[in-house]
Amino acid sequence: MLEPHSHAAGKWIAPGREARVLASPVTGRKIGRAGGGALDFQAMIDWATTRGGPALREMNFHQRAKMLKALAQYLDARKEELYALNPLTGATRKDGWIDIDGGIGTLFVFASKGRREMPEGHVHLDGGIEQLSRKGSFLGQHVAVPLRGVAVHINAFNFPVWGMLEKLAPALLAGMPVIVKPATQTSFMTEAAVRIMLESGLLPEGVLQLIVGGTGDLLDRLGAQDVVSFTGSARTALALRSQPGLIERGTRFIAEQDSLNASILGPDAAPGTPEFDLFIKEAVSEMTTKAGQKCTAIRRMIVPAALLDPAIESLRARLERIEIGDPAEVGTHMGALVSAAQRADVLARAGRIADEARCVFGAPDAAPPDCAGAGHAFLSPMLFCCDDPDAARAVHETEAFGPVSTLMPYRDLAHAADIANRGQGSLVASVITADPAVARDLTLEMAHWHGRLYFNNRDSADEATGHGSPLPHMTHGGPGRAGGSEEMGGVRGVLHYMQRTAVQGSPDILAAITGQWVKGAAEKKGSAHPFRRTFGEIEVGEALHTKSRAVTMKDIEHFATFTGDTFYAHMNEEAAAANPFFPGRVAHGYLLLSFAAGLFVQPDPGPVLANTGLNSLSFQKPVSPGDSIRVRLVCKRKTRRTDEYGEVAWDVTLYNQRHEQVAEYELLTMVAYSR
16 A cells, blocks of 8 residues: 655655545556654754755766766666556556656766756856956956755656656756645655655755645745746646735745647648648647646647648547557557546546537547556547637647647638637647748747747757757746746756856955856966976966967968968968958968967976867967967866866967967866876
8 A cells, every 4th residue: 555655844644534535547446645744844854955955056067967877877777666656646657657767768868967067066157258448457257156045846747757847857956845745636746756766865854855645834935035936827836926925025936837739730741641640649649648737738739731631540540549548558659648637637628628629539438457446537539620720719828738639720820829829838849841931930929839840851860859858958837828938948947946146356255156267367377388297286376377379371371271271361372361350461260269379388298198179269460471479377267077187278369479369278188186
């Protein structure tokens, strides 16, 4: 018998007397009880803010990213424990792959992004340096630091693992402890994942807590340093975000809610084309995966009026092949909804859609599979057709959160976009077309109402992830009805749990705050050439000033002949002089880079392993024959990459004999930790 426990202030707390009965969506029989345990919510907040928060903030971004990676690896090694519970949610193993492996994959992505896109420090830089004074002695920089409260994550029933991990990953990477509140019906899956993570020993005490059941007065105790992230219905989101305490105290509220997502079949995608077949395949997949219980599922299929009948027939043919049954069986394509109550809700909403549309496949009274018991939650896919989407309302306002979708005909692209936009905000809209012009036109007409636009055709089909697959790299959220949030989206999702602050001061002040050398800040002199020093020996701000080298006409002509770059500015005095940028023949920019390297590189074998690239190259002033150049090389930042070496970013500036800046760029080198 399942009895998911809460985990509060370091203790596991069993269900209480008022626990809710958990029933199998397949048989309707009791499989457990959850909730009702006595929880001290203030103690949970204190546990998070006095133990979890400080422990996370003591770690830098890269250490937290490594923690996420190790957590993902630990979960991956024990994921079969989660798959064993998965059928009890009504989901097939394929459905569970999205939830379980998808959640673990999200941890891996945020771990990678934390290492690659965030500094090895405690302050995240948002944008570049702003020069606020003429001489550069007063500068500005936007930084982001972790909030000092707790993140409360209220999740939906349909993805008890992924729904938790996709919020948990950015919060922990930001440095904020989390209290997870899953939907009670599938809380046993979340609890199992939380137990695995806590047993790993990878999370500091107080970083992760779990509420199974109600949240009591928890939200009333939150303040301006706290974050509430909610996934669920718009009605519940409105009730939560409208609580006077949250409004008065300025608690951040993130919502991912109802979404009447649309998929548009392009006018070029006639029957017989790969695009038509792809549209049918994705539409049916989105109707039946997780029994349609996905926030990103296709609720409205928008097709050219001339292709409405072929689309109906093709969808029918594919839906007829869907095997509905016990989600634990290998051959089952679609399992049950999560509960009998959810089935009743879907049928009620489908009834409202039926007032405006004709049912072209499926019926609410379809015979349940042989495995079903009394009180089961099985439901046949139901496909409707709304012949007049302009006059309809329910099809654009009512989401039946199950295997239900509605076909709608359009006249032209403007009409298709208008129909899609009538949903008043969605997480995703897809367009199946091979015509780039169609994709561009629909983007311009639809992007303002949709959090993500997914285009697919024969060229991308083999690698495309699917209409309904939110990826941690990209924004997951949407405007209007969808809630207005931007969960995930890489570092964008992390910033929900941080405060962005503008800091202003001298270059030395900003360098101390950010941990990176800033142009104009004090320089340090190393005891040896920086390329002879190990990663640990090199200091941020350490500088090398080279001797000068003259640039001759012979150098320019040899470089032009040797490389084949005989652009007229280097080889034709009259043409070069007529160019508004040049006084006459000038040196190649890449010749200057080569000479610069010759001035600062130390040639002997040493800790420097490789030059891996350069960033932000720009040329400020031409170099004429007879000029000379010198280089200033300054260690800008250091980042550990592996157990053997780290990356050193160097600020490289070229000057001429008049001390004028000629060029600048950021050079990246990999440097060993030991000689």
